[in-house]
Amino acid sequence: MARLVLDEICKGWDFPVLDRLSLTVEEGEFFVIVGPSGIGKTTLLRCVAGLERLDAGRVFIGDRDATTIKPYRRGVAMTFESYALYPHLSVYENIASPLRARRLPKATIDQTVASVASLLKIDHLLDRRPHEVSGGQKQRTALGRTLVAKPDIFLLDEPISHLDAKIRHELRRQFHTLEELRRVATLYVTHDYSEALSLGDRIGVMGKGGLIQVGSPRDVFENPADLFAARVLGQPSINEFQAMIERDANGIHVSVADGAIRFPPAGPHASVLGRRQDMGISVGMRPQHLSVLPEGAEANRPTVTGSVDVYEALGATGVLIAKVGDQQMTVITPPEAHYQTGEPVRIALDRDHFLYFDRGDGRNLMVGPH
């Protein structure tokens, strides 16, 4: 049992992938790293596992400096995005392989594999080969192989991303309930924000070069450090508009696309934005903070009018893309409503939850020094 400490690790090829990345994952913590594909999440895991040599920096596992230690001496276990099951070995042998490598007695191996297999509900598949089981079962086999190793650190690389939605949900629930994963430090990598929000004790948003923001899922979602972090979390993606801050007799206004969208910002935001009068900013509106008003309804919030461009009914919700001026605005709608293309809509702005970013570096204007 140990904590994982990364101290200013660097890794790159012809370009830097990890640039002085520091992170501490406590014992028993489930830390999720979320970021777009190709940003270096897997590289980070491989550095921790010892499959890549660091260009600089140190990795501590427990109180040991593991920077130059061989992978299997680090006390880590890793699942791979491609599962990396041994194709010619049965599910049983796949799960048993870390134990075989340690030359444990057969009875111990049998017992450990059986208990892990029943935990993961694959005990009826032990004689099959990997190509004879489904994707979800492969994934659970790969997970089983890491569980029997009883490591100090779990490294899980997109373990459920390639599965179909139903199994993904089921396995996600399983991750919540697996005691083994909750006792040690786990580093879990995904590009799916919902996995991050659902599973992480803490999450880290990864961008170019390293972690852009680390915090509790709720905090990162509600107060993203910058536009990039705001984009990574949330589906459908956050609406971004280039806006101007204008002041007239009624106070300051946020104006998008020459006034097609124009509203006074919420009280707490106004004072910060007031200092940026006549300057360009980016405003971010999450689709769930926009709503379509029924015809004739009174609005106690600012509204904009537009027309329906695309409407997708998704069962539990609907996603409506409206044309407002020359801008597109994604809105989440309740399931009972239906819209036709071209239909005029009035959209209410829940401005208390809007996010404002610096147009230059994308920094969240409401976070940190103003």
Add this chain to the structure above:
Amino acid sequence: MVGIPILVIVLIVIYPTIWMFYHAFHDTNMMSLFRQDWQPVGFQNFEAVLTSERFRNSLWHLAIYLTFGACLQVVLGTILALILYESVKTGWMRVVLLIIMVLPMMLPPSITGILWRFLLQASNGAVNHILLNVGILEGTERIDWFSVDLSLWSLVIADTWQWTALPLLIVFSGRVSLPPAVYEAAKVDGASGYQVMRRLTLPMLREIIAIAFILRFMDAYKFVDKVYVMTSGGPAQSSELPVYIAFQTGIREFQVGLAAGYAIIIFVGAALIITLFLQYLKRVMRNAGVVD
């Protein structure tokens, strides 16, 4: 339009095959061919082949040749391929080494045979010279590579020199296409180098190695070119293989009936073995999910 290829196939494959089957049951030889007069002899030709000591010896030679030729080539090729893969990581170095190792394969087999006939000459061949220079041979001692005891082995040496590169290429490309993630998983699991070889690489390459062996076997079974140019089956028929006898009997001695008997027996042997291989390949493909 489809008719023309069919006609060609009938002319060059089907008609001669029927012709061969017909004459296998006749006493056809050069004279009777000339006179257009041959008599049916029933199974006498087959009987003659199966009871002849020459044929039985040649089967024994074939067994030696397959074991120490084809098998050795596959084993050597596999070892070389894995060494090449594990110890040479630079891309261009691999290519250069592969090309060097594949060079012998690019020579025509008959030329290779002539080459090795020179190299292995008893009195002034290069091989004996080297053995003399490193002190294995002394004074006027010479190894007679084309003696009764050694001529078959000379063939094995020349053939191995030429064909080891084929299994090497096949196994090397098989090794390259194995998923790297599996090896990384093994690294994290803590498998030793021996365990990785024994439990990962060799089992995953098993089918590939088998296919390399099948290819070498098929080639070795009809092996005749080097026998012809290096030893002519001799001395005293000590390096004859079944196909070479059939060739000798039919084309040299014009005992067409007897040669047809040889050919059919060799054909039946090949058909049996190929059937076994096909069974195996089918199983491989089923395991790989290629066919049901």
